[in-house]
Amino acid sequence: MDLTGFLKSQFLCHLVFCYVFIASGLIINAIQLCTLPLWPINKQLFRKINCRLSYCISSQLVMLLEWWSGTECTLYTDPQDYPRYGKENAIVVLNHKFEIDFLCGWTLAERFGVLSSSKVLAKKELAYLPIIGWMWYFLEMVFCKRKWEEDRKTVLNSLLNLRDYPEKFFFLIHCEGTRFTEVKHQISMQVAKTKGLPGLKHHLLPRTKGFAVTVRSLRNVVSAVYDCTLNFRDHENPTLLGILNGKKYHSDFYVRRIPLEDVPEDEEQCAAWLHKLYQEKDAFQEEYYQKGVFPETPMVPPRRPWTLLNWLFWASLLLYPFFRFLINMVSSGSSLTLATLVLIFFVASVGMRWMIGVTEIDKGSAYGHGDSKPRP
Secondary structure, X not given: OOHHHHHHOOHHHHHHHHHHHHHHHHHHHHHHHHOOOHHHHOHHHHHHHHHHHHHHHHHHHHHHHHHHOOOEEEEEEOOOOHHHOOOXXXXXXXXXXXXXXXXXXXXXXXXXXXXXXXXXXXXXXHHHOOOHHHHHHHOOOEEEOOOHHHHHXXXXXXXXXXXXXOOOOEEEEXXXXXXXXXXXXXHHHHHHHHHOOOOOOOOOOOOHXXXXXXXXXXXXXXXXXXXXXXXXXXXXXXXXXXXXXXXXOEEEEEEEEEEHHHOOOOHHXXXXXXXXXXXHHHHHHHHHHHHOOOOOEEEOOOOOOHHHHHHHHHHHHHHHHHHHHHHHHHHHOOHHHHHHHHHHHHHHHHHHHHHHHOOOXXXXXXXXXXXXXOOO
């Protein structure tokens, strides 16, 4: 390991990132709270302000991926479609196999200039998560409980509210509902067999109702579905901890642009269309494992400097008082003060590990346990 790699793996560096992210995130959440009175007066101004504020948070995580770890991103797509990316609203259908696939989706949005306004279909519990969850609340994310009888009305209303959104956005959706594991895959394929559906080798069975409602609600607002299949070279299995340690990965995206008018509006036909899409995604994934590349032309969307500049701004604003505080505590010589400092480091370590743990595959959901029974 070279000197740079050694420094990137040190806890003090991780503590700095954690501190800047938490401190700036809570400040931004507080500012977002202050923008609430704008909603009844000027809803579009409220939205534009919160897009910029939210970017200050989400771009810090993208910065870790792009600038700290140096992870590269290659896009395989039709060159005729490439100029449209970021210039239109789109539903982005992502596979859900890696611990950092959500971060790679954000990177895709960032490279086309729509990270600040992009949306996700997320589980309701995340809305209560400080910083990210609270940011999503002000960004009008669509939350669900994964119980369709309860979700139908709330998801529909949230999607309809986006029809007049003033910024271009990607609506990122993991139709599989949870990350791929072998246990979940076995259960999912049992459900596929029960329903008479073709088996999938590299994906779980997609959940169609949320996708169908999304398409129906955003029709004539969203121009296309981007079928996005993600993989990593050399059979890498990247983690957020690896990114934090500065480990470099190489991500490959295969993106197909499908005009929204090609997606059926009828719920049953839309479900059949989505199942066929996942069969095609499975074939593309198999081809990647065999050949090491996706079809179409490889391109490298350039990194934008704004994620790095945003982090440097918050770091310069927050790190001086932080290190001044640490120096004062150490120089005091008090046993109680030193014990407090050790406690702060311990709490920071636990907090950092908890934040990383949220992304781990084996903690993704209870899929395959209490909620795994085949449904008719």
